[in-house]
Structure formats: C-alpha cells, structure tokens
Amino acid sequence: MQLAVQLALLLVPLAASAHESRPAYLALQETTPGQFSVLWRTPVLAGMRLPVILQLPDRVKNLKDPVVSELADSLVERRWVDAGPGGLAGERIQFGGLQLTITDVLVRVQMRDGTVSTTLVTPSRPWIEIAAAPGLLAVAGAYVLHGIEHILFGFDHLLFVLALILIVRSRRILLWTITAFTFAHSITLSLATLGVVHVPGPPVEAMIALSIALLACEIVRMQHGHLSLTSRWPWIVAFTFGLLHGFGFASALTEIGLPQADIPLALFSFNIGVEIGQLIFIGVVLGVLACAKRISVPAMITRGALPIANYAIGSVAAFWFIERLAGFAS
Numbered sequence: 323m324q325l326a327v328q329l330a331l332l333l334v335p336l337a338a339s340a341h342e343s344r345p346a347y348l349a350l351q352e353t354t355p356g357q358f359s360v361l362w363r364t365p366v367l368a369g370m371r372l373p374v375i376l377q378l379p380d381r382v383k384n385l386k387d388p389v390v391s392e393l394a395d396s397l398v399e400r401r402w403v404d405a406g407p408g409g410l411a412g413e414r415i416q417f418g419g420l421q422l423t424i425t426d427v428l429v430r431v432q433m434r435d436g437t438v439s440t441t442l443v444t445p446s447r448p449w450i451e452i453a454a455a456p457g458l459l460a461v462a463g464a465y466v467l468h469g470i471e472h473i474l475f476g477f478d479h480l481l482f483v484l485a486l487i488l489i490v491r492s493r494r495i496l497l498w499t500i501t502a503f504t505f506a507h508s509i510t511l512s513l514a515t516l517g518v519v520h521v522p523g524p525p526v527e528a529m530i531a532l533s534i535a536l537l538a539c540e541i542v543r544m545q546h547g548h549l550s551l552t553s554r555w556p557w558i559v560a561f562t563f564g565l566l567h568g569f570g571f572a573s574a575l576t577e578i579g580l581p582q583a584d585i586p587l588a589l590f591s592f593n594i595g596v597e598i599g600q601l602i603f604i605g606v607v608l609g610v611l612a613c614a615k616r617i618s619v620p621a622m623i624t625r626g627a628l629p630i631a632n633y634a635i636g637s638v639a640a641f642w643f644i645e646r647l648a649g650f651a652s
Contacts, residue, residue, distance in 0.1 A: 346427040352434045356409045360401040371397050375418035411454040420448035461584045462591040469595020472574050478530050481635055485537035490556050502557040506564025508593050514572035524650030526569040531642035533563040538636030
C-alpha cells in the first residue's frame with residue numbers, strides 16, 4: 323500500500339503535465355548591451371508546476387538573485403542576466419523536460435535596436451537559437467525592398483507620378499521633376515521618421531489626395547491652352563508636393579520600424595527603394611506610351627485617351643480626398 327501511494331504521488335506531476343496545454347512563456351529584453359531582463363512563466367495545474375526547466379547558456383551569469391512570484395495559475399520568475407559582450411546572438415536556450423509534455427513555450431525576444439521576434443517552441447524541438455543581429459548588407463537590402471514595395475503598392479503616390487508624366491512632355495524636364503519630387507520627400511521622410519517634425523497622418527493622407535486632384539486640374543488647363551506655374555516650372559510643384567508626400571512615406575516607415583543601431587542606413591536604403599520603384603513605374607508608363615505610338619490607332623481614340631485618363635485620375639483623387647477628409651473629421 324505504501325509503495326502504491328508513493329507511486330501515485332510520483333505520477334501526479336506527470337499527469338498534470340500530460341494534460342496541461344497552456345503554453346509557458348519566456349520574454350527576453352535587452353536592457354544594455356549584453357544584459358537582459360528575463361521573465362519566465364510556467365503554468366500551474368492542481369497546485370503542481372509544469373516540470374519544464376529554463377536552461378540559459380553556461381556563460382550567462384545572474385546580475386542579482388531571481389525573484390519568484392506565485393500566481394493562481396502560474397509561477398513567474400524574473401531574472402537579470404549578463405550574457406557578455408556578444409549577447410545572446412547565436413546562443414541556444416533549452417527547455418529541459420518540455421519533450422515529456424504536450425505544452426509549447428512562447429518566446430519573445432526584444433533587442434536594443436528595436437527588433438522583436440516571437441517564436442513558438444514545441445516538445446519535438448525543445449530549444450531555440452537566438453538569431454544573430456542582421457549585418458549592414460541585410461539591413462540595406464531589407465529596407466530597399468520595403469521602399470520598392472511601398473511605392474509600387476502606394477497607388478496614390480503612383481497616380482501623382484503618372485500625373486507628372488502627363489504634364490511634362492520633355493524627358494529631360496521629367497527627369498528634373500522626378501528628382502525634385504524625390505529630394506523633397508526624402509527631406510520630410512527623414513525629419514518625420516527621426517521625430518524632428520510631427521504631422522498627424524490622416525490630414526496628410528487627405529492632402530496627398532488633394533495634390534493629385536490639383537494636378538489633374540492642371541492637365542485639363544493645359545489641354546485648353548492655358549499656361550500655369552505647373553506647366554512652366556513643374557519641378558517647383560513636384561518639390562512642394564513632394565514635401566507633403568514625404569510625410570506619407572514616413573507613416574509607412576514608422577509602421578515597419580527602424581533598427582536603432584542602423585537608422586541612417588535604413589533611411590537611406592528606404593529612399594533608394596522608393597526611387598527604384600518610381601523609376602520602374604515611369605519606365606513601364608513610358609514603354610506603354612512608346613508602344614502606343616507605334617501601333618496605328620484611330621485618331622479619335624488617341625484624342626480621347628488623354629482626357630479619359632485625366633478625368634479618371636481626378637475622379638479617384640477626389641473620392642480619396644472626400645473619404646479621407648470624412649475619416650479624420652469624424
């Protein structure tokens with residue numbers, strides 16, 4: 323009987339862990355270079371703690387004694403550790419005993435540069451390897467792609483560039499106009515992202531739509547033979563509106579986030595990506611226009627194509643302006 327009781331007592335923790343499906347949780351936050359605050363939470367069922375042991379690398383040392391708190395459904399342990407100059411990059415953290423359970427471990431790692439990663443560790447692979455910090459080339463490549471994606475999927479910015487193409491007939495002046503637009507939005511993008519200037523996002527988005535509608539109006543004026551500031555000095559208008567569009571780019575970049583250790587590189591790479599995306603779009607538009615000139619199309623169709631395109635741009639921009647204006651006004 324005594325043997326049966328002892329055996330039953332030994333089986334209780336195993337039974338608790340076998341039926342425990344709530345995940346354990348590990349949070350690592352780098353506070354200073356190489357030093358981390360650690361939060362380790364393990365579930366408790368029927369008064370028994372999940373038999374999973376957090377195993378940090380051997381060279382990691384405690385800065386002070388751990389603090390353990392008992393909650394109704396879990397046991398929370400807080401540590402403050404020093405991983406040395408190299409930090410935890412490339413190191414493996416193991417969870418002893420996890421393979422004997424059906425429980426997962428949710429791991430969240432936040433580095434000093436602002437990067438955050440979340441990983442789910444399963445019993446079949448009871449360890450996690452902390453990813454090394456990305457190199458300069460990796461950071462540059464990632465933000466160049468972000469810039470390309472943003473401009474190619476930012477339809478309001480593309481419509482603005484398309485309107486500039488329809489206004490400027492000279493390729494040389496178009497080059498200067500697009501350069502002025504790029505230079506202007508690079509200025510406000512940098513200032514807004516670095517926190518030097520703060521402009522609310524919704525009004526900026528509404529004004530971007532209005533800038534497209536104004537360009538559409540200028541195209542109509544040019545078709546009727548009226549000269550204006552836009553037709554004479556398009557790069558001045560492109561620069562002015564480019565300052566506005568830069569704030570729109572900044573809101574997108576803020577959502578992506580910037581690596582704190584490589585902010586200048588990330589900003590420069592994002593701008594390069596935006597410029598590449600613009601050049602791709604301009605190349606496609608000019609290619610389509612060149613092909614259209616080589617194809618014998620009835621004159622009536624060619625005369626009507628530009629007004630239709632212009633009114634389509636203006637109508638979409640006006641809709642966006644009203645929609646965005648109503649959005650932040652309410």
